Amino acid sequence: MTVWPALARDIAEDVLFPAAGSVDADGEIPVSHFEALAEAGFYGLAAPPEMGGPTLGLDDLVAVVETLCGGCLATGFTWMQHHGVVAGLAGSPNQALRERYWDDLLAGSVRAGVAFAGAIPQPPLLYARRVEGGYVLDGVAPFVTGWGIVDVLQLSARDEFDDSIVHAVVDATAAGGVSVEDLPLIAARGSNTVRMRFDGYEVPDDRVANVVSPDQFRAGQTFGSWFNGCMATGVTRRCLTELAETGCDTTRLADETSGVRANLDAALSGRGDLFTARAQASELALRSAAALVTATGSAASLGGSTAERLVREATLTLVAASRPQIRAALLDRLGGGA
Secondary structure, three states: OOHHHHHHHHHHHHHHHHHHHHHHHHOOOOHHHHHHHHHOOOOOOOOOHHHOOOOOOHHHHHHHHHHHHHHOHHHHHHHHHHHHHHHHHHOOOOHHHHHHHHHHHHHOOOOEEEEOHHHOOOOOOEEEEEEOOEEEEEEEEEEEOOOOOOOEEEEEEEEOOOOOEEEEEEEOOOOOOEEEEEOOOOOOHHHOOEEEEEEEEEEEHHHEEEEEOHHHHHHHHHHHHHHHHHHHHHHHHHHHHHHHHOOOOOHHHHHHHHHHHHHHHHHHOOOOOHHHHHHHHHHHHHHHHHHHHHHHHHHHHOOOOHHHHHHHHHHHHOOOOOOHHHHHHHHHHHOOOO
């Protein structure tokens, strides 16, 4: 283990968790949360060591993300998106675009988000049409986190002719051809998640980070799905911490959590089914939160209690960053049928 998990624990316990209730109630993340993460170097974690990033193993990455999401899911959820853009630009052939943002992205003085969900389904929700000097985007990016918080967005759209995926990095501001609709999430509202609609939105070539094949895109989504599983395991670990403080024996749930983590990591390396592991993670988060409500008693029925918030956060992980295969596996585990 390196210093990164310990730094994450300090920020989670001293900065994030004490304010998690007010962030949930107000629907607003203090800028100081992101400043604390930037000061500790947490915006450069996805950068390769040879490009200025730290040498960070998967175990440490998991520990960091779980800890921050367990401290404040809204903050962790928003911060997680940044790393998709860093990773994308690290492998981008558009050197000028990378150099434009690279140092500031790693420092956290420029914050980034992603909008890839429109390119995932077939047929896609967001199309890119090649024109002279760039692309024109039409359609919907259904869930975009960090609007009004992040400075740039990586938009992902599917080319309407050859099925390739176009990744473009644009300013996260209102512009011609874009409309934005707020989405009132049941939890992590401070993440400012929105739906974006594009109608003839123009993206010049100098903003195109990459154009990849469907197979390359799916490979990236596999890692992203594994990464997003940390939201559920992070909520679970916070529930276990709170349960222990009530005097409950958390041994069985802790063992299950370790098993889920092992299944997620095995699936990433091709030794298991990632969709099943993601379903296990969210179901365990929901059961852990229910256990906390039960242990807390009637106080948990009051809005604003930690237990009540964690139930909503666990519920959000059932559908956040989900896929049809995860949904089917979850329905099977929950007794709902596919």
